Amino acid sequence: MSTETSPGPAPAGAAAPPSTKPVVQAGDRIFSGLAKGAGILILVVLAGVAAFLIVQAAPAFFAPAEDIPGGAGFLAYVGPLIFGTLLAALIALLIATPLAVAVALFITHYAPRRLAQGLGYLVDLLAAVPSIIYGLWGAGTLAVAAVPLMQWLERYLGWIPFFAGPASVTGRTMLVAGLVLAVMILPIITAVSREVFLQTPKLHEEAALALGATRWEMIRMAVLPFGRSGIISGAMLGLGRALGETMAVAIVLSVSGGITFNLISNGNPSTIAANIALQFPEASGLTVNVLIASGLVLFLITLAVNSIARYIVNRRREFSGAN
Amino acid sequence: MSIDTTQRERADQIPPIPSGLEERGQLPRWAMPGALAASAVVVGVVFAIIGFNVGLWVVLTAVLYAVGLYAWSRAVEGRRKATDRLVTIIVSGAFILALIPLVSVVVTVIGQGIARFDPEFFTSSMRGVVGEGGGAYHAIIGTLIITALAALMSIPVGLLTAVYLVEYGKGRLARAITFFVDVMTGIPSIVAGLFAVALFAIIVGPGARFGFAGSVALSVLMIPVVVRATEEMLKIVPNELREASYALGVTKWRTILKVVIPTSIAGIASGITLAIARVIGETAPLLVAVGLTTAVNFNPFDGRMATLPVFSYLSYATPGVPREPYLERAWTAALVLIIIVMVLNLLARLIARVFAPKTR
Helix, strand or coil, X not given: CCHHHCCCCCCCCCCCCCCCCCCCCXXXXXXXXXXXXXXXXXXXXXXXXXHHHHHHXXXXXXXXXXXXXXXXXXXXXXXXXXXXXXXXHHHHHHHHHHHHHHHHHHHHHHCCHHHHHHHHHHHHHHHHCCHHXXXXXXXXXXXXXXXXXXXXXXHHHCCCHHHCCCCCCCCCCHHHHHHHHHHHHHXXXXXXXXXXXHCCCHHHHHHHHHCCCCHHHHHHHHHHHHHHHHHHHHHHHHHHHHHHCCHHHHHHCCECCCCCCCCCCCCECCCHHHHHHHHHHHCCCHHHHHHHHHHHHHHHHHHHHHHHHHHHHHHHHHHCCCC | CHHHHXXXXXHXXXXXXXXXXXXXXXCCCCHHHHHHHHHHHHHHHXXXXXXXXXXXXXHHHHHHHHHHHHHHHHHHCCHHHHHHHHHHHHHHHHHHHHHHHHHHHHHHHHHHHHHHCCHHHHHCCCCCCCCCCCCCHHHHHHHHHHHHHHHHHHHXXXXXXXXXXXXXXCHHHHHHHHHHHHHHHCCCHHHXXXXXXXXXXXXXXCCCCCHHHHHHHHHHHHHHHHHHHHHHHHHCCCHHHHXXXXXXXXXXXXXXXXXXXXXXXXXXXXXXXXXXXXXXXXXXXXXXXXXXXXXXXCCCCCCCCCCHHHHHHHHHHCCCCCHHHHHHHHHHHHHHHHHHHHHHHHHHXXXXXXXXXXXX
């Protein structure tokens, strides 16, 4: 980012004289040292996050099985939580991804030009709402509104294991938790997809239209293939957010134990994050270590998901035809 | 002549390639609003007979409109245009569907929270309050102190790191920092809270809850956002400006401070405002690291502090014996929080627009 990147004939004097060393002032050294120090501090903090979590989690891994809450060891404790975390996030992803792609398409290719930016801002506002408010809304409004829907699902689709019922009368079910998470990750997936759709080469779009394609055919032939990796990475980022989401799930979901695929009943497995939020304020002794260990597991899961997402984004950046 | 006719006859024998668009009619201009109105009326009439339900009415109208317009267009215009019309309806419908939660959230929070949105809520704490009355003065103070401390730690570190990455960074260290900032962006907020708890459990002993621990947790969440936003803004400062400054003999650090950062200050300020808006509503890390108290506490290094999100959550999750006043306070706290976040978001847009550098 310094002088050597200047294109064309650079103004004389921009380049340092070749023979002498550039003069480095004390201020320069201090400032660059500060900047570098801040960068290194971030690495230290992150190493600290990992190290402190591991230190505090370690007792849970080595404790005798009967001391762990549930009395069957750490894996038996954290297993249903991992299952619940993945299930809720997966529901959210399945609902949010198609919707987000459609919303992004609407903003980039269907809405009137003049409105598009304002509409995009409206969707961004969805991302700004704190998760506690989504939790209150989910429990207070959405859960109540979803009860008839879940009763309908039980009556007509009850033969599918997901909707076996009995349908909850409070509406605080895995399906509703997934819906709330879907609302929360929708703006993330939309934002990433929108960026990529806007980068579609204009010539490809115009070529498709000139060959007589309708708008949808143009989108299917030019926009979607170009944006596929963007959609995937946006979905992965959304998945990472949904996996780590705490308060909304803690408020909405009615928790009682084990692994089940039944989405509309009262008995649901909790998620790792929600379980920590619910148990931690009253926890003491080994329970604290167990909860921190489950947090470490969550950290590793989200780390894996986010790394895959970044990998896809970066690979696309390098090989994209747009640059 | 004879050759000509035979050729023409042959040409007539070859069937024209069906294109799907030619020789087809077009729907009249009023087709879309007309079909929408017609399906609304039809569904409305059916509902008038079997009993009315607004939600179901809207959904069935949309379905009937989509199916009806598709069938009509397919009969008149052909398959391809019909598909195009169908997709247009689906995409527009998806957008409207996505806005429903936003509207519903705002309506719910205002509707439930307005009851206690009174002066008492902003001037009194919960000390000694059982049942009615009381307020969130202590929680507002706590939120402001903890967020300010987090911002105080995150902004310098984030800014300097972004400067390092854009202006100085090369090689493995810069790549490592970029990668780990990405990793940090993905840290779940509850894990950040656990980190603060684990850190201070080692430093001051287990079970400690105080405001500063919450600030540390929040800055873990805030730093990567600040770095990303600042980095983007520094990158779009044109190189010509830097080179012009170097050409005048200005040293690099003064160039950065006097040329690069002032040019991009609007974007940086807007990014920082958005970062504050993001962490001010965080609940989970404060729940585990700071806890809740009923009295005002101005000292972030000693004792528990109340914060708006935690106050709202615990009032809702563990209400006292007459439930109503606790739930009302929870919703009002949520309303105050959403107002703060929205104001910060608008402020960010405003900063970006008003202080943007005059490029032309």
